[in-house]
Amino acid sequence: MKAGTDLAQIASLVGDPARANMLAALMGGTALTASELALEAGVTLPTASAHLSKLTEGGLLRVTRQGRHRYYALAGHHVAGMLESIMGVAATLGPRKVLPGPRDNAMRQARVCYDHLAGEAGVAMFDAFGGHGFLKVDDEAVTLAAKGERFFEDFGLDLTAMRSKRRPLCRACLDWSVRRSHLAGSIGAAMLDRIVEMKWIRREKDSRILRFSPTGRQSFERMLRG
Template identity: 80%
Template sequence: MKAGTDLAQIASLVGDPARANMLAALMGGTALTASELAVEAGVTLPTASAHLSRLTEGGLLRMARQGRHRYYALSDHQVAGMLESIMGVAAALGPRKVLPGPRDTAMREARICYDHLAGEAGVAMFDAFAGRGFLTIDGGDVSLTEKGAGFFCDFGLDIEAMRRKRRPMCRSCLDWSVRRSHLAGSLGAGMLDRFIALNWVRRKKDSRIIRFTPPGRTAFDKLLREA
């Protein structure tokens, strides 16, 4: 089978407007029910169930049962990365929109991309870490340096546990709003988890928006200056 055939199959799954809205809703990293995704897609529950079956069979979603409910989530970080990249292309090549409102501004500033920090804050963090030599960037490959390992261990991350995971330690993810890269992989997810544990950031309810607490914003900016 030619590679283009596989590409066409994935593109057909993502390309339907209702399914695209469902996938975008799951970019927050949380699992949602069919009823919740039907609302996001603007379709009836039976139609949503049919779409979800196709997405699950196609490998883009995973389903888990809990009591009477079925919960759907993106199958893994690779799917999330693919969707973020598509959003970047759409933002760059799509029709020009009117000036975005406050909600769009908040999404650009800081948001969750599956399980890591994205938006202007995520890009700034990635640039700061690379600039101080904590990360090396070779084309599309990102690697953690020994200097970086020491820094992140001091910040409270278990680097050795991350190295034992099958997931890449760190990788770049094209940010659709800034159109530059932010930090993904185990390291990117670990940093966001640490920010939440330190109460530097809070997630806006029912949204991908990440809001910094006032002390958290100060600490984050200091971290980037001293990184």
């Protein structure tokens, strides 16, 4: 089998407009029902169910049954990373909106990318961590520096627990709106959890948008300055 065959199969799953809308809706990391995803895709429930079956069989989604409901979620961070990269290419090559609305502006500033911070805030954080020597960034290869170990542990992250998992500690993820990288991986996810826990930022209901509190924004910017 040629390598292009697998690529074509994944591309066909993502390329359908209804399925693409469903996958984009799941980029917030929250599991949704078939009915909710049907609304996101603008299709009937039977049509949504057929699309969801294809996405699940293709390995892009996982499904969990709870009571009478089935909840669909992305199969993992690797799928989210692929989708974010495709969004970046689409934003670069696709048609541009002349007057983006306030919601678009908020999405560009700070949003959830599956389980980590994205948008201008996410890119600024990644740049700061590299600039302070917490992370060693070589093109797209990102590794944790000794100075970074001290910083992240002092910030409240459990690096020992992260190292016991198969997921990379840190990874660059292309940001579709800024078109530069933000921080993904276990550290990226843990950083978002921590700043939410500290109430620097909150998630807007039923959205990927993240909003800083005034004091949270100040604390975040102090962290970036080092």
